[in-house]
Amino acid sequence: MQKITLKLSAFLIIGSLLYACGGEPEEVITEEVITEEVVEDTSNKVEYILPSPLQIAELFKNSGLTYIGDLTNNVGKAENYNSKYDQKLNFGVYSADMAYCIMNNQTQESINYLNTLRKLSEKLWMTDILNSMGLSERLEKNVGNEDSLAYIMADLQMQLDDYLDENGMGYTGSIVFAGAWIETMYLGAKVNQSKTNEKLVSRISEQAVVLNSLIKTIQQNDEDNEFGALIADLEKINSHFAGYDEESDVAFVLAPEKIKALSNDLISIRTKIVGE
Amino acid sequence: MKKILLYFTFAGIILLTTSAFQTQNDCDIRVLKNDLLLALKPDFKYASSKVNRFKYSRKEQTVEVEAPLLLGQKFKFLFNTAGLPQGIEIKISDKKGKTAKPLFSLKSVLKEGQTVYTYEPADASKVYITYVLPASPKEEVYGCLVSVLGYKKK
Numbered sequence: 001m002q003k004i005t006l007k008l009s010a011f012l013i014i015g016s017l018l019y020a021c022g023g024e025p026e027e028v029i030t031e032e033v034i035t036e037e038v039v040e041d042t043s044n045k046v047e048y049i050l051p052s053p054l055q056i057a058e059l060f061k062n063s064g065l066t067y068i069g070d071l072t073n074n075v076g077k078a079e080n081y082n083s084k085y086d087q088k089l090n091f092g093v094y095s096a097d098m099a100y101c102i103m104n105n106q107t108q109e110s111i112n113y114l115n116t117l118r119k120l121s122e123k124l125w126m127t128d129i130l131n132s133m134g135l136s137e138r139l140e141k142n143v144g145n146e147d148s149l150a151y152i153m154a155d156l157q158m159q160l161d162d163y164l165d166e167n168g169m170g171y172t173g174s175i176v177f178a179g180a181w182i183e184t185m186y187l188g189a190k191v192n193q194s195k196t197n198e199k200l201v202s203r204i205s206e207q208a209v210v211l212n213s214l215i216k217t218i219q220q221n222d223e224d225n226e227f228g229a230l231i232a233d234l235e236k237i238n239s240h241f242a243g244y245d246e247e248s249d250v251a252f253v254l255a256p257e258k259i260k261a262l263s264n265d266l267i268s269i270r271t272k273i274v275g276e
Numbered sequence: 277m278k279k280i281l282l283y284f285t286f287a288g289i290i291l292l293t294t295s296a297f298q299t300q301n302d303c304d305i306r307v308l309k310n311d312l313l314l315a316l317k318p319d320f321k322y323a324s325s326k327v328n329r330f331k332y333s334r335k336e337q338t339v340e341v342e343a344p345l346l347l348g349q350k351f352k353f354l355f356n357t358a359g360l361p362q363g364i365e366i367k368i369s370d371k372k373g374k375t376a377k378p379l380f381s382l383k384s385v386l387k388e389g390q391t392v393y394t395y396e397p398a399d400a401s402k403v404y405i406t407y408v409l410p411a412s413p414k415e416e417v418y419g420c421l422v423s424v425l426g427y428k429k430k
Contacts, residue, residue, distance in 0.1 A: 049343040052323045055427055059348050062429060154322040158313075161325050165305065202347075209344040209401050246402050247371055251347070 048213040053092065053180035054153045056207070057099035060188050063199040067104035071190050072097035073183070073274045075116040080275055084124065085226065088172055089273050091120045092179025095156075099180075100187055102139075102149045110149070111136055124172075129159045171221035178214060178230060179273060181207075185237075186270040189263035196256075204262070205254045208241035233269045240265065303329070303359035303420035312354040312424040315392050320352045320426030328421045332362055332412035341405040343425065351397055352426040353405075355382070358391035360419035365408040368395055372404055379403065 057065075073093050081087045098113035118130045135156065142148040164173045188204050191197070215234050218227050240262040244252045254262065305327055316322060328339060345351055355366055368380035380395040397403055407421065 046340045046342060047326070047328075049324055049326055049341060049423075049425055051344070051346060051425075051427070055321075055323050055346070055349065058429070059346055062348060151321060158322045158325070162306070162309070165325075165327050206347055206401065210346075213342055213344045 046216070048217045050174070050177050050213060050217065051210060052154070052157045053096045053177065053184060054099045054102075054150065054157060056181065056184045056210070057096065057103050057187075058150060059203055060184065060200060061103040063203045064197045065100075065103075065188060065191050065200060066195075067100070067106065068191060068194065069106075071187055072100060072109075072113075075112050077275055078116045078119050081120070081123075085175070086273075087120050087123050088175040089179035089230075091117065091124065092176040092181070093183040093270075093274055094120065095176065096180040096183035096187070099153055100184070102153050103146065105144060105146060105149075107139055107143045107149075110139055114139065126160075126163055129163045130156075174214065174217040174221055175227070175230070178218060178234065181210065181214060182237075182266065182270050182273060186266050189259075189266045192259065193263060201259055202251065202253050204259065205241075205244075205252050208238075208244040208252060209246055211238050211241065212246070233272070237262065237265055237269065303327075303422075305359075305420065305422060308356040308359055308420070308422040309424065311358070311392050312356050312422060315354050315394060316352065316424060316426040320350075320428050323351075323425045323427045325422065325424045328407065328423075330360070330409055330419050330421065332409055332417040332419070333415065334411055334413075336411045337409040339407040339409075341407070342402060343405060344402050345397065345400055346427075347399065347401065348430055349427045350430050352428075353380075353395045353397070353403075354424045354426065355393045356391055356422045357382075357393070360421060361417055362412055362419065363410055364421060365406075365410070366393070367406045367408065368397070369404050369406075370400055370402075376404065 073090070075094075078090065078094070081090045094113050094116050098110050098117065101107075101109040101113060114130070114135055118127070121127055121130055135152065138152050139149065142152065160176070161173065164170055185204065185207060188200055192200050192204070211234065215231060215238060218231055218234070222228070222231065240254070240258055241252075309325060312325075313322065326341070330337070343353075353368070357364060364382065366380070366382040367378065369376035369378050371377065379397060382393060385393060
């Protein structure tokens, strides 16, 4: 045993010294495996930068997205989301609801959503993002200061992005974003249904460009064919944006009947995600 | 004696894994990102970020990134090249293909010692970013590029 340990020690020490002194890479075979996991294959790859849910909520708010209290998802439903897929999607839904409440100075509601996000993040093993930021205290201290609250939400987004990147969970980000995007579009559609707002309709229409990238991102991350149903639902929403040309200089605005059909599909897909 | 040998074994393992990790991933993402966040303030808010980890090869490599933008907001792209041991070209255009209009090229603004670069697009619904990694004379060269997108109300 002593001989084996001695040989092993000698091998490791010599190997380490050779490596540190610029020895040939063949001496450390395990390195190749790590490299394959960390470094991206850059051949013919297209990546997508998606906006944040807060950014879309802010844009909608500035275009007349008013606050209607009972539109957002009930926090009590968080207990019902048992699969990782449902938890990720609804993490996005609750993030969008929190952004909606923050944008409309509904501080207590925002804190309720924050607590719900905490519960879901524990189920998704992402606890430390929300615990490390003192978010509840910051939200309470900034009651009424819409701008500061928006910065707090932006910080949360940044922490989430850092966490997902550091833990190699980039694909999770696209599913969370899908949930948030559908919820924000649902809120926009519902508010527009209650009182038609042309500016809001323009903002909803221009989301065609985001949806296009969102679908491609999820497709790229769907190596195990887990997200087929979600992609099909998003494609269904995308069909309402037929005629959108991202290279055109003319603003794309959906006609009233198209907005009505889009809203109906958004409502039914959102119901599928959050449950009855 | 047994104990000393065991200590040497563990020390060897730690030294080996640490040096291997440093060679492949010599990027402190948080530090690189913080530099960009400083350049974002005070006008722009954080929208999203991306970390691209590269391995240089003997052939030139390209990565394309599409960024949808929203018409009611102004945007700022920030790039930190400090994690790249060898060069990179960053090109931004309004379209794909031959009719694309170039909007930004890192090559044209490159300055000695500067690692943070920014670009603020005018009205656009989407921009196309291309990272071009030059061919490297050496294999096993790793690096990372950190980018942040900021936004503000128009």
